[in-house]
Amino acid sequence: MNILVCISKTPDTTAKIAFTEGNTKFDENGVQWIINPYDEWYSLVRAIEIKEKDPTTNIHLITVGGPEAEPIIRKALALGGDEAIRVNSNSNDSYVIAQQIAAIAKQGSYDLIMTGKETIDYNSACIGSMLSAILDLPYVSLANHLEVNGNTATIQREIEGGEETNEVILPMIISCQKGMAEQRIPNMRGIMAARTKPLKVVEPIATNAHTSIKEFSLPPAKTGVKLIAPDQMDELVKLLKEEAKVI
Amino acid sequence: MVLIYIDHSEKEIKKSSHEAIFYGAAIAKQLGCSAEALILGTVNDDLTALGKLGASKVHQLNNESLNSFDAKVHASLIATAASNLNAEVIVFAHNINGKAIAPAVAVKLDAGIVTGACSLPNLQNGFEVTKTVFSGKAFANIKIETPKKVIAINQNSFGIQNYESSATIVELNIPIPAASVKVTHVNKINGEIPLTEANLVVSGGRGLKGPENWGILLDLAKALGAATACSRPVSDTDWRPHHEHVGQTGIQIAPNLYIAIGISGAIQHLAGVNRSKTIVVINKDPEAPFFKAADYGVVGDAFEVVPAFTAAILKMKHNE
Numbered sequence: 001m002n003i004l005v006c007i008s009k010t011p012d013t014t015a016k017i018a019f020t021e022g023n024t025k026f027d028e029n030g031v032q033w034i035i036n037p038y039d040e041w042y043s044l045v046r047a048i049e050i051k052e053k054d055p056t057t058n059i060h061l062i063t064v065g066g067p068e069a070e071p072i073i074r075k076a077l078a079l080g081g082d083e084a085i086r087v088n089s090n091s092n093d094s095y096v097i098a099q100q101i102a103a104i105a106k107q108g109s110y111d112l113i114m115t116g117k118e119t120i121d122y123n124s125a126c127i128g129s130m131l132s133a134i135l136d137l138p139y140v141s142l143a144n145h146l147e148v149n150g151n152t153a154t155i156q157r158e159i160e161g162g163e164e165t166n167e168v169i170l171p172m173i174i175s176c177q178k179g180m181a182e183q184r185i186p187n188m189r190g191i192m193a194a195r196t197k198p199l200k201v202v203e204p205i206a207t208n209a210h211t212s213i214k215e216f217s218l219p220p221a222k223t224g225v226k227l228i229a230p231d232q233m234d235e236l237v238k239l240l241k242e243e244a245k246v247i
Numbered sequence: 248m249v250l251i252y253i254d255h256s257e258k259e260i261k262k263s264s265h266e267a268i269f270y271g272a273a274i275a276k277q278l279g280c281s282a283e284a285l286i287l288g289t290v291n292d293d294l295t296a297l298g299k300l301g302a303s304k305v306h307q308l309n310n311e312s313l314n315s316f317d318a319k320v321h322a323s324l325i326a327t328a329a330s331n332l333n334a335e336v337i338v339f340a341h342n343i344n345g346k347a348i349a350p351a352v353a354v355k356l357d358a359g360i361v362t363g364a365c366s367l368p369n370l371q372n373g374f375e376v377t378k379t380v381f382s383g384k385a386f387a388n389i390k391i392e393t394p395k396k397v398i399a400i401n402q403n404s405f406g407i408q409n410y411e412s413s414a415t416i417v418e419l420n421i422p423i424p425a426a427s428v429k430v431t432h433v434n435k436i437n438g439e440i441p442l443t444e445a446n447l448v449v450s451g452g453r454g455l456k457g458p459e460n461w462g463i464l465l466d467l468a469k470a471l472g473a474a475t476a477c478s479r480p481v482s483d484t485d486w487r488p489h490h491e492h493v494g495q496t497g498i499q500i501a502p503n504l505y506i507a508i509g510i511s512g513a514i515q516h517l518a519g520v521n522r523s524k525t526i527v528v529i530n531k532d533p534e535a536p537f538f539k540a541a542d543y544g545v546v547g548d549a550f551e552v553v554p555a556f557t558a559a560i561l562k563m564k565h566n567e
Binding site: 168215 | 392433492514522539546558
């Protein structure tokens with residue numbers, strides 16, 4: 001089986017969020033970069049688990065980003081990807097990114113294309129759905145369980161207030177979230193092996209962005225907490241009812 | 248025309264779709280055009296009543312098979328309907344199914360998309376929509392550069408009012424493509440309020456010390472009619488199910504009221520809840536960072552404060 005795992009570079013979850021150049025760019029000063037947690041913990045690790053059961057599986061990684069994305073993709077190789085492709089483009093338009101991934105996907109015969117449920121920076125949750133439209137493939141999102149049997153995938157996906165089991169004939173696209181797999185730490189052997197695994201750099205295909213970011217802003221700070229004594233719960237209820245008007 | 252997609256489950260229109268209709272109708276007012284809704288499948292709701300939310304027509308593809316969600320089939324039908332009806336703006340709720348299909352519809356229509364929108368478009372310099380980014384820690388104004396636009400509106404970010412109006416129902420006739428997904432099992436936890444749809448949420452952290460202590464939190468949630476949630480360490484140690492985990496790597500929510508019990512308020516947790524309208528923090532540590540993000544705080548032992556809080560709520564409800 002051939003799996004394509006989409007990998008995105010995001011700021012560390014504890015990164016300070018600030019902006020520069022008149023609030024038009026994310027301030028990367030001092031920011032630690034990580035593999036987007038949903039891509040790494042759930043999608044990539046589940047692909048590795050599938051390969052551990054069926055060693056004939058190939059795991060290809062793809063990232064759309066500049067040379068600064070290479071440490072991230074090397075880490076993903078160290079965890080267990082077989083080879084990687086970096087499309088040399090720094091777009092932050094989901095449509096452009098999806099087009100780049102689709103162009104690569106069309107060249108391989110992938111049974112499964114896996115993404116995280118969203119990136120933790122732009123939170124757009126667009127890539128999997130867009131890929132399904134461009135490649136005309138079935139799509140199941142927010143999956144927390146995946147089993148592959150022959151050419152059938154059995155997937156559990158989140159629905160409001162529960163879960164639903166889906167059966168899909170491969171090839172397909174799936175977006176992964178918590179529950180799918182457990183976070184792993186690359187071991188020394190993996191890190192050494194990753195140095196010599198193939199990492200191909202390709203130039204992007206020409207495509208027009210559909211959107212552009214005009215300005216970032218930060219939410220207004222809270223005006224300050226109103227403290228209520230532990231023995232004044234009637235007062236808290238009154239405030240929630242009459243002042244905040246939420247109950 | 249602004250076309251709003253109506254999502255439904257178990258024959259009932261989702262709350263987030265009501266909000267999406269009201270939001271779409273407000274965009275239609277800005278643009279001086281009509282707001283019309285689109286529903287695939289059948290529901291028990293009275294569709295003419297969607298006029299109250301601002302929809303002048305409801306286009307319905309009346310086929311039971313569409314009650315089961317198939318992202319590929321649904322996206323294809325919505326894109327065809329939007330093209331046939333010549334919709335300029337297509338609005339979705341940024342909920343579970345909306346996330347699965349809105350971007351595919353945008354690709355099919357060659358439309359730019361903003362997901363996680365939290366405001367009406369600004370039309371002064373083209374068409375700009377504000378969305379939440381960095382898991383709720385910031386906002387971005389995104390300009391959509393294409394003639395057609397797709398917007399997925401964050402849940403609980405726009406609110407709802409009612410007009411005195413009713414919608415007309417128009418039957419759609421579009422051939423339905425072959426299914427790509429077979430739904431073999433649905434497991435809904437009955438009687439539980441889905442977290443993403445909840446107005447009120449009660450959430451617990453490690454301060455509660457163990458799963459056996461969750462009773463006081465569940466009692467509070469029951470008294471309020473609230474959904475329950477938890478912090479990441481609590482779900483990681485399986486004290487509570489994974490689907491209750493709110494935070495940067497869990498679910499992001501924006502209820503009217505979020506009550507955090509024994510949660511210190513790490514930056515990753517705040518990212519998932521800081522769009523809540525009102526935040527109440529109950530923690531025995533006065534230095535807990537969550538107090539800085541709270542509207543109301545109680546410094547005290549959860550095992551005493553929470554039952555007293557529950558009793559006060561029941562007393563208030565009894566007196567109503």
